[in-house]
Amino acid sequence: MPPDDAARIYLTSAEATALLGIRIQTLYAYVSKGLIRSVKQVGTKERLYRRDDILRVQARSMARSGHGAVAGAALQWGEPVVPTSITELTPEGPRYRGRLAMDLAVSGGSFEAVAELLWTGLWHPDIAWPRRALPPSVATAIAPVLSVPQGNGELAEILAMVVLRLGLARGTVEERIVGGQTQDAAREIITAMAGCFGMIGPARSFHRGGRGSVAQRLLEAMGVDAHAANVHALQVVLVLFADHELSSSTFVARVAASVGASLHSCVSAALCSASGVELSRNYDRIEDFLHAGASRPALMKRAVALHQQGLGVPGFSHPLYPEGDARAVGLLAIARERSDGNKRLRMLLDFVDQVSQDMGLPPRHELGALAVAQAIGLPRYSTGAVFMLARTAGWVAHVQEQRRAGQMIRPRAKFVAAGA
Template identity: 35%
Template sequence: MAGKNHKDKAMLTAAEACAMLGIKAQTLYAYVSRGQLRAETYPGRTGKLYARDDVEMLMARSRARAGHGPTAASAMRWGDPILDSAITCIQAGQIYYRGYSLRELLRKGFSFEQVAELLWSGELPLQKVQWSALPIDAGTPIHTAAPLARRVLHRLAHMALLDPEGQDELIDQTLKRARGLIRQAVDELFPGSASAPAAMAPRIADSIGWDQAEAVDAIDAALISSADHELNASTFAARVAASTGADLYASILAAVASFSGRHHGLASLEVHAFITEPPAGWSRKKQLSVLLESSQLLPGFGHRLYADGDPRVEPLLQKARALAAARKGEAQHWMEEIEGVLSLAKTMGCPLPNLDLGLVAVALALGLPREGGSALFIIGRLAGWTAHILEQRQQGFMLRPRARYVGRAPMPLNNGNP
């Protein structure tokens, strides 16, 4: 019986309910008598248990009466945290995955697979990890001009239809599918030969014809830096879907749909154009000046969470520089262009660069096409989405914020007309 050992997360003891509400037992009993709080008894247990969702509703009403409404509203716009999570910590301008510094994970050369397993389990594997493909024939990659996110949406939906046990919520099975999904995403966005390496970064490097160690290092760094970033828009979408009981496929589809917006996952397309397609006849200084004079942020610059700079950028720039130096040619040319933009932006007082610029730097150093930065981003972020889907399932409540109504006041109907 759930109530016997009090492992049912939907129920609370009287002491727990009182602590959450900040009230005495007499007030708790009054809520029950007024029908505002459900109480249940369980065989073999003394004392009643109280419905968590009723307690949370009472807490929300109390905060609203105390003027919490504006605070709650601001929380949805880069404000105060609204969910508990043990996955990613952003603190003092640094990022930590399950307590491990992202900067250190990159510096010590961990692979993307190792970091993904860390996000999922909380344990960092010390040996290289090999992932198996899903036993699903998902067909050949979609060789069309369709946007990247739509191709991934199509592939995920197709795989969901082919997987007869896709709604299995066991953690081991979910992770098995997640590993296979990431491999499928790599093969969709970076199609290669059947003999390609199993690890993701070497697999991508092999598909684009680069076998230098610098290429694999740069790809791993891009995937790891993209793997998670707390409660961003696509991750929140994944958690909302997971909170309703949606399976892994459906939850990730929700995330990819959010990722497909130009203000999120496809922002690097604008950065790529900014670097590679300056207006004809314009100097870089004029290009930046025109943008600044029109009160626009430079593509790939500025992040509201990092006043002192996005900590993901410099490691990616270092990898891109090493790769460009090894490859020479066009890679070196584009790296010099990026360095020039960074120098000008600094002298002109622009905000510091963000992840999108770092991803584009790596993509250009690798010789990837326009969507290369977004492709690396979405493959890496699949790991974070999976971690948050699992965590939301474990938390066991449905995400359902309220809206503050600001429309027309209610009015009576007279003969069907207002």
């Protein structure tokens, strides 16, 4: 059965020219100008063309022809619509307050220091959060919503409920907003979230933690050896995922902040958004794809079959990084350093190399994180939740920035009659 058109990431040249109403030469011109990206197909000279790029060109053409506003196109990988001074996306990866995230990660910058940079704009590499176990009052506050998830992928929704319980324990919404202490509350949220990873660790219970960093607490909670190499590798993941401009979940956090919601409500809303199949659960989907292949040739066979149908290969080709995601490159480099003696990881890395070489598809950040998770020995289906904990730092920064903007986010809808 052919795939649904909406699910296809790529179109053939015939489909692209028909959709745009142009000649093939014009399509080639769009490609040469960088307006439409193309990728090669294995075993043929034909190329495939990014469907989202084609739709964007179509929308701009309609706007120039006077066929109505196309502001809605900005909501799908489109033009920037919200001003921010927090994170800039560049070909070298995200820059946090002007500092390249990759540089911060490889230089040994801690996740805590990067979180404070996002929140305050100040870089203090030696900063440390209180190194103590969470007080019993925190465990008491979140106890009603703590339950062992049916699967590790369900941890996301538990995190959202835990954050709301933490907020209720701090007083009314008005008291929390007027009283300030946003950053103190944010540190408590992230530390408590780290403890929740004990629910998918060997103990299957909330981990109050000891005196370590967030990365150390996470590893201990999941029952993974918190030696220096593992801590460093996980620290890099947390730093690189701390923010990424206006992702869907970040936009949700900003919308909630714009209408006066508490920090805990904003973060919980973002967590619920991030738990979707296109965000944190995309890690699970990629992990399933990788585990379904017993060998590199088997994985390649599946990848080629998907590609020939115009579907994306799980873990490859990020819309915002046509030349490759620098975060994935950095994470895969760490995994390569740890691949000796790990046959499964070695196979994954060889597969990534072959897809990039034969199909011209660069790996995404999720694939890099899963490779690091394989090297560290994280539990299966836990990487998406690690991403959400890391991104919480960015959500907090965006909540603060949106509050200072003092504007309610309320887009308009374009009514379209049913059946039109």
